Amino acid sequence: MVANAVTFHQGDEMLGSEARQGRTAEMRVLGEKVIRPAVKVGEITVAPSRDTDFFSQFTTMIDQQYLATPLPSLRSTHHARCTRADDDHIPRFVSVHARMISHGGRLYAGKNGFLSSGTGKCETMRILKYNHPSIDWREKVESISELNRRHGIPNQVSFCQDAHGFIHVEVNNPQSSARIALQGAQLTSWVPKGEEAVIWLSKQASFLKGKSIRGGAPVCWPWFGPHESQGDFPAHGFARTALWEISGVETQADGTTRLVFCLPETSVPKNQWSHATTLESRMTIGSHLEVDLVTRNLGSQPVTIGQALHTYFQVGDVRTIRLLGLEECVYLDKVEGGVRKVQEGAVNFTQETDRIYLGATGDVLIEDPLMRRQIRITKKGSASTVVWNPWIEKSAKLGDLGDEGYLHMVCVENANAAEDRITLAPGAEHHLWVRYSLAPISR
Numbered sequence: 001m002v003a004n005a006v007t008f009h010q011g012d013e014m015l016g017s018e019a020r021q022g023r024t025a026e027m028r029v030l031g032e033k034v035i036r037p038a039v040k041v042g043e044i045t046v047a048p049s050r051d052t053d054f055f056s057q058f059t060t061m062i063d064q065q066y067l068a069t070p071l072p073s074l075r076s077t078h079h080a081r082c083t084r085a086d087d088d089h090i091p092r093f094v095s096v097h098a099r100m101i102s103h104g105g106r107l108y109a110g111k112n113g114f115l116s117s118g119t120g121k122c123e124t125m126r127i128l129k130y131n132h133p134s135i136d137w138r139e140k141v142e143s144i145s146e147l148n149r150r151h152g153i154p155n156q157v158s159f160c161q162d163a164h165g166f167i168h169v170e171v172n173n174p175q176s177s178a179r180i181a182l183q184g185a186q187l188t189s190w191v192p193k194g195e196e197a198v199i200w201l202s203k204q205a206s207f208l209k210g211k212s213i214r215g216g217a218p219v220c221w222p223w224f225g226p227h228e229s230q231g232d233f234p235a236h237g238f239a240r241t242a243l244w245e246i247s248g249v250e251t252q253a254d255g256t257t258r259l260v261f262c263l264p265e266t267s268v269p270k271n272q273w274s275h276a277t278t279l280e281s282r283m284t285i286g287s288h289l290e291v292d293l294v295t296r297n298l299g300s301q302p303v304t305i306g307q308a309l310h311t312y313f314q315v316g317d318v319r320t321i322r323l324l325g326l327e328e329c330v331y332l333d334k335v336e337g338g339v340r341k342v343q344e345g346a347v348n349f350t351q352e353t354d355r356i357y358l359g360a361t362g363d364v365l366i367e368d369p370l371m372r373r374q375i376r377i378t379k380k381g382s383a384s385t386v387v388w389n390p391w392i393e394k395s396a397k398l399g400d401l402g403d404e405g406y407l408h409m410v411c412v413e414n415a416n417a418a419e420d421r422i423t424l425a426p427g428a429e430h431h432l433w434v435r436y437s438l439a440p441i442s443r
Helices: 054-066 089-100 137-141 144-151 391-398
Strands: 006-009 014-016 025-029 033-041 044-046 124-127 157-161 167-172 176-181 186-192 245-251 257-262 277-285 289-297 303-305 307-309 312-314 322-324 330-333 339-342 353-358 364-368 373-380 384-389 409-416 422-424 429-440
Touching: 144 157, 144 245, 167 257, 176 257, 176 277, 186 289, 289 307, 289 422, 307 429, 364 409, 373 409, 409 429, 422 429
Parallel strands: none
Antiparallel strands: 006 014, 006 124, 025 033, 033 044, 157 167, 167 176, 176 186, 245 257, 257 277, 277 289, 289 429, 303 422, 307 409, 312 409, 322 364, 330 339, 330 353, 353 384, 364 373, 373 429, 384 409
16 A cells, blocks of 8 residues: 655655645755755655665664664665565565554655665655654654553553644543643643533644644743744744653642653754753642643853743633632733733623733632633742733634634633743742632522
8 A cells, every 4th residue: 555655756856645735845864954855754854865875864864863772673774775665675674663663654665666775876765654744753762652651550641642643641530631732741631520621722723743732721931922032933932832751650649640741952942042941841630730830940141031821711601701819910901012001800801802910929710600610720930920812803813713712711821921031040940830720609
């Protein structure tokens, strides 16, 4: 079967279904030097150069970038010559590769192509992909089975991969269930037992590598909003679209589940952030939910960060809810260009709302008469609270909130934003901590 196959002719152009859909990429040897248009396989782009043997080039990329230990048996196929896909050499290459990546991603020559040894030429190369092109090969190196073996807890914590290649952690303990995507270490669901969902996720949310997920609890870091000097840097930083790692899972004495995620150095774009910092997200999942975002400055100079837990809460109808706890706070009204105002009474929603409340350190309550509940938001390490609802016109421009999605969500974000940004001395750390809990209310 040649499903989703593409064919590359040396020195010519990309052919096949993938190329026609515009999903070509540039070849990067060891992730740096651009050679020529290439076929994209997961996160690795491969194509032969005119003066480099393909297998030597490709396996060098594998060895140096994506494996902790080189595979000698993979290197032994460098000079294999084949004229058929079922040539003796090719299945051996595939079988080695399949052991490295247990759940897919096979590469081999097509029936009409061959690799020559010594000439450094590749007349035709066919690549078969059994996985979505957004899957990162580094995710595959640690397979789902390996993640479950190392970090899973039977009947409580497990790992799965969706059709888009996203890896998720699923928690189901006696107190609640939750789901977290490894991209962004982003909570996308939290449902206490016997309750309706607390976290809102758009029905139109896209799970695409490197793209933000509409809903859940994105981590905005190391800046909030647009970058202050670089307009081409991503809004709200890069942490929410980077691939995180999980470093700890445990069941605690009170029956809650604790997860620890860390942002690896390899996921930090050095052109956007050159500081020596580390970032962890520590989640405690139970009848309440806690998130502790920990930044450490490992460098020799002070570092200033802006950040927020951009949490979307599920509500019955945003027009009927009210927020308590922000009375008399000064806020920046971003809808009106950042003008300063003072909150009078509870916060109600009748139009687009985008505000940064300053000096806000107390609890905020989301009072929801339709869902007959109150969500309490308790925090530490934050003196600013962001409140956001895009309303009708902005929702239409965003395009991924779904039909009338804005009516069923409100963002109340614990932040270090605007005048509340944090400067960390060398060796210092900062905790942005929040706790979400529910209480019933009468009609």
